[in-house]
Amino acid sequence: MIRSELEEVVGEEYISTRESDRLVYATDWFWLPQMWLDRGAQPTLPDFIVHPGTAVEIAEILKIANTYRIPVVPWGGGSGSQGGAAPVFGGIMLDVKRLNRILEIDETSLTVTAEAGINGSVLEWALNEKGLTLPHYAASANCATLGGYLAPRGSGTISTKYGKAEDMVLRMEIVLPTGEIIRTPHVPDHAGGPDYFHLFLGSEGTFGVITEATMQVDYLPEARLLRAVLFQNLGHALEAGRQLMTRRLSPFVIRLYDPASTATQVKKVLGYEMDGAYMVMGFDGDPDIAALQEQKSLEICLGLGGQDLGREPGEKWWDHRYHFYYPPNGLHFPWMYGTTETVTTFDKLEKLYWAQKRAVEETYADWNVNYIGHFSHWFHWGASLYSRFIIPEPPQEAEEAIRLHNRIWDTAITAVLANGGIINEHHGVGLKLSRFMRRQYGPAWPMLERIKKSLDPNGIMNPGKVGF
Amino acid sequence: MKQMIDNAIATLENCRFCLMCRHVAPVGMVTNQEALTPHGMALLVTSQPRGLVAWNAETVGIVFSEVDGGNSRAHCATDQPFEEAMAAARAELVAQGLASTAVTQLHAHLQQWQNPYQPQLPQPATGVAQVALFAGDEAAYLWPDTLPAVLKLLSAVGMEVVGVGHGRNNGLFAHSAGFPDLAAQLWQATLDELASVGAKQLLLLSAGDYYAFNGRRGGFSRPVSASARVSPADFIEVTDLLAERLAAGEIAFRKTEDETPWAYVDPTHAVRVPERHERVRGLVTAVMPTPPRELFWRKDRAQPVGSTYIQFSNPPLAERLTRARLQDARDSGAQLLLCEDPATLHHLNRYAGEYGLRVQGLYELLAERVSSEQ
Ligand SMILES: Cc1cc2nc3c(=O)[nH]c(=O)nc-3n(C[C@H](O)[C@H](O)[C@H](O)COP(=O)(O)OP(=O)(O)OC[C@H]3O[C@@H](n4cnc5c(N)ncnc54)[C@H](O)[C@@H]3O)c2cc1C
Numbered sequence: 001m002i003r004s005e006l007e008e009v010v011g012e013e014y015i016s017t018r019e020s021d022r023l024v025y026a027t028d029w030f031w032l033p034q035m036w037l038d039r040g041a042q043p044t045l046p047d048f049i050v051h052p053g054t055a056v057e058i059a060e061i062l063k064i065a066n067t068y069r070i071p072v073v074p075w076g077g078g079s080g081s082q083g084g085a086a087p088v089f090g091g092i093m094l095d096v097k098r099l100n101r102i103l104e105i106d107e108t109s110l111t112v113t114a115e116a117g118i119n120g121s122v123l124e125w126a127l128n129e130k131g132l133t134l135p136h137y138a139a140s141a142n143c144a145t146l147g148g149y150l151a152p153r154g155s156g157t158i159s160t161k162y163g164k165a166e167d168m169v170l171r172m173e174i175v176l177p178t179g180e181i182i183r184t185p186h187v188p189d190h191a192g193g194p195d196y197f198h199l200f201l202g203s204e205g206t207f208g209v210i211t212e213a214t215m216q217v218d219y220l221p222e223a224r225l226l227r228a229v230l231f232q233n234l235g236h237a238l239e240a241g242r243q244l245m246t247r248r249l250s251p252f253v254i255r256l257y258d259p260a261s262t263a264t265q266v267k268k269v270l271g272y273e274m275d276g277a278y279m280v281m282g283f284d285g286d287p288d289i290a291a292l293q294e295q296k297s298l299e300i301c302l303g304l305g306g307q308d309l310g311r312e313p314g315e316k317w318w319d320h321r322y323h324f325y326y327p328p329n330g331l332h333f334p335w336m337y338g339t340t341e342t343v344t345t346f347d348k349l350e351k352l353y354w355a356q357k358r359a360v361e362e363t364y365a366d367w368n369v370n371y372i373g374h375f376s377h378w379f380h381w382g383a384s385l386y387s388r389f390i391i392p393e394p395p396q397e398a399e400e401a402i403r404l405h406n407r408i409w410d411t412a413i414t415a416v417l418a419n420g421g422i423i424n425e426h427h428g429v430g431l432k433l434s435r436f437m438r439r440q441y442g443p444a445w446p447m448l449e450r451i452k453k454s455l456d457p458n459g460i461m462n463p464g465k466v467g468f
Numbered sequence: 469m470k471q472m473i474d475n476a477i478a479t480l481e482n483c484r485f486c487l488m489c490r491h492v493a494p495v496g497m498v499t500n501q502e503a504l505t506p507h508g509m510a511l512l513v514t515s516q517p518r519g520l521v522a523w524n525a526e527t528v529g530i531v532f533s534e535v536d537g538g539n540s541r542a543h544c545a546t547d548q549p550f551e552e553a554m555a556a557a558r559a560e561l562v563a564q565g566l567a568s569t570a571v572t573q574l575h576a577h578l579q580q581w582q583n584p585y586q587p588q589l590p591q592p593a594t595g596v597a598q599v600a601l602f603a604g605d606e607a608a609y610l611w612p613d614t615l616p617a618v619l620k621l622l623s624a625v626g627m628e629v630v631g632v633g634h635g636r637n638n639g640l641f642a643h644s645a646g647f648p649d650l651a652a653q654l655w656q657a658t659l660d661e662l663a664s665v666g667a668k669q670l671l672l673l674s675a676g677d678y679y680a681f682n683g684r685r686g687g688f689s690r691p692v693s694a695s696a697r698v699s700p701a702d703f704i705e706v707t708d709l710l711a712e713r714l715a716a717g718e719i720a721f722r723k724t725e726d727e728t729p730w731a732y733v734d735p736t737h738a739v740r741v742p743e744r745h746e747r748v749r750g751l752v753t754a755v756m757p758t759p760p761r762e763l764f765w766r767k768d769r770a771q772p773v774g775s776t777y778i779q780f781s782n783p784p785l786a787e788r789l790t791r792a793r794l795q796d797a798r799d800s801g802a803q804l805l806l807c808e809d810p811a812t813l814h815h816l817n818r819y820a821g822e823y824g825l826r827v828q829g830l831y832e833l834l835a836e837r838v839s840s841e842q
Contacts, residue, residue: 016501018503018526019521019524019526019527020503020508020512020521020526020527020530021501021502021503023503023511023512023515023520023521024502024503024507024508024511024512025502034485037511037515037518037520038518039518040518040519040520042520051500051501077487077490078487078502079487095500095501095502097500098500100500117500119490119491120491121491122491125764125769126764129764140487141491142487142488142489142490142491142543142545143487143488143490143491143507322488322545323545323546326486326488326545326546327482327483327485327486327546327548328482328546329546330485330486331485332482332485333485
């Protein structure tokens with residue numbers, strides 16, 4: 001019955017209940033369901049995998065889902081690490097990858113309008129053909145989609161100059177949970193009334209499905225200068241980063257590894273053996289301006305005790321910047337792991353780092369926990385701490401492993417909230433951090449719940465995620 | 469076999485946690501289905517020993533619905549031998565008797581006739597020469613105008629060659645489809661012929677042939693037999709040879725007067741031969757009077773047509789791959805498509821008319837335009 005109604009909308013070819021499809025759509029990159037799969041246990045499977053080709057088809061699918069009260073989970077590339085695309089209550093897996101057309105590249109206003117299911121690298125290639133770039137350089141661009149960049153409020157490698165994905169979006173087309181198709185005003189910065197636009201960024205498919213977006217793009221930079229500096233003192237390195245940002249020296253990247261990741265990650269991927277905190281900074285655009293920004297920034301670093309390592313280690317980092325996340329360098333089983341990343345203002349940043357590190361390392365010392373971190377996305381007012389715990393030998397028994405996993409997350413997030421951090425900077429909330437939303441938002445949370453209720457009265461959209 | 473499977477599983481365990489070739493993985497690209505991406509396939513294969521899936525017609529069908537891993541390997545962020553791992557997984561399914569009828573028929577045909585197209589054995593090589601040309605089965609049966617054109621071009625540069633492997637497959641189908649022993653036999657048969665005609669050099673008509681011979685020497689599947697004394701410099705693509713001779717002024721071409729908007733289609737397997745695109749491009753522009761239209765999926769991101777073993781294991785999918793290339797060509801504004809690979813030409817030509825496109829063999833065009841006075 002449901003299947004035939006869905007078939008009427010998308011056609012028989014674009015709906016599947018096959019065993020192999022249900023398995024692969026059972027989980028995104030979240031450790032927990034991946035752990036089930038790794039141990040030969042099945043996480044909850046979707047009932048139907050549907051591949052719509054247009055916003056109108058999505059609207060029709062959502063109407064069917066409302067009629068039968070079936071959960072709908074939007075799926076872009078499935079590369080999210082928070083369980084956002086995991087079908088925890090079964091239902092319809094809405095794979096948007098057929099919505100993959102580039103609708104317009106406007107070389108005057110420097111915008112691209114594309115459907116939300118387009119693959120990040122494919123979009124980038126198309127822009128590069130015209131000398132343009134979408135400056136959201138996510139390590140997952142080869143698999144993630146445009147909608148997947150926006151829905152969890154992602155940040156790319158060069159966000160420090162160009163902003164988060166949400167800073168690049170001008171306009172979106174959205175299918176609301178009740179099936180209406182809306183288009184936000186064609187520019188985001190105006191005084192023409194309240195800003196409902198941002199409700200759809202960070203709601204991770206719980207408020208509707210993004211089907212199209214217009215993004216601000218940039219010219220490919222004429223120059224990209226990279227340089228590495230080594231600090232013996234992490235606090236001094238953080239201060240250097242703060243000064244670069246508050247003096248608006250416009251680095252496109254500052255990547256500062258704590259001593260633990262310098263000794264492990266940097267060594268493993270780049271082959272450098274160093275004691276201290278390894279920092280890479282980059283400047284781009286006009287070669288003369290970039291060189292001057294680099295020089296001024298280097299002066300700040302040297303003044304704070306940094307040791308100039310030169311261009312080569314910076315460039316090597318740039319060439320290998322994504323390899324930190326891929327096999328065999330990245331995370332893998334049988335490890336238990338979690339990226340407990342967060343963001344806060346400069347005044348709290350170092351304290352937050354030490355508090356989280358201490359809490360995780362001391363509480364789980366018996367499990368030989370490794371805590372590593374780097375500071376990756378910088379703002380005028382603060383920076384993100386990309387921290388991670390790894391337990392190389394987690395409990396054998398799955399339920400016990402899950403309990404330990406959840407306890408570590410409790411510890412890490414408690415440290416974050418107690419020290420002025422936000423529960424996440426760019427991976428999103430998904431299923432993983434859902435239970436912390438009420439704590440983070442306090443009295444504002446019921447307001448968000450009311451918004452959710454009015455947009456999605458039957459609660460069909462991505463239930464269990466983002467606290468809803 | 470055990471070692472092959474262990475290696476395959478180790479690779480696929482990595483691929484199951486990695487999604488980084490999705491942007492170029494041909495089947496995932498045209499179907500948008502997760503199960504048909506390298507990640508999906510790796511997850512499926514590694515889930516079977518975990519008891520999460522059973523082998524049945526559906527799941528086995530998935531494993532045989534992947535082109536051959538070439539694109540994924542060429543773009544692999546961490547250099548995983550994905551195509552080898554999938555070939556080993558297919559070999560294991562074949563060994564367990566789980567392959568589909570279409571796949572076993574492919575095996576039977578290759579075994580009996582050494583090609584999948586015609587019930588006919590290869591023509592034995594005759595003569596003696598320093599240089600041999602691997603004619604293969606695709607030029608023999610799919611695009612027969614190739615061989616006379618190539619012989620004319622080679623003679624224009626003063627090369628007399630002996631044909632070997634005329635009507636024999638280069639072994640790639642058998643390799644990808646899970647018959648490593650048969651692949652090695654086919655390959656070896658050509659190398660033995662090469663030795664018997666006394667040739668020290670083997671010219672190859674396509675990127676696929678080049679990869680089949682050169683890639684295999686690079687270590688895939690089987691070691692080179694001691695009887696075949698073929699050194700690394702000895703496999704040369706005809707397009708490379710011609711491009712070199714063109715650059716050296718040893719051959720020249722008259723440009724055509726045809727101003728039809730045209731595009732060059734990088735053939736199946738082109739991504740496996742680094743910087744190939746630039747070299748062939750030099751040849752094409754020597755005969756074409758206008759600049760090319762550019763396909764989006766070109767050069768190092770070139771995508772295959774349905775000319776790998778998938779044309780037998782999953783013909784509808786092979787057709788979709790070919791149609792995707794034709795659509796790309798149409799979007800570029802081209803009306804004429806040029807390529808030298810007999811198999812790519814054959815597959816494009818099957819549906820080109822529906823896209824308002826004409827397909828022309830590059831070797832034929834070059835042979836037609838070869839200039840007599842150099
Ligand atoms: C190796 C690796 C590296 C990564 N690096 C980065 C990085 O550098 N920066 C970064 O920000 N993230 C990174 N991530 C996390 C993840 O890839 C990103 O969040 C990515 O943007 C998700 O895109 P996706 O298309 O895969 O989304 P999915 O995983 O499919 O979905 C993510 C969430 O968004 C929802 N969603 C997806 N599409 C839509 C839509 N069209 N409308 C509404 N909701 C939708 C889903 O329901 C889900 O809740 C990385 C992940 C991996 C595996």
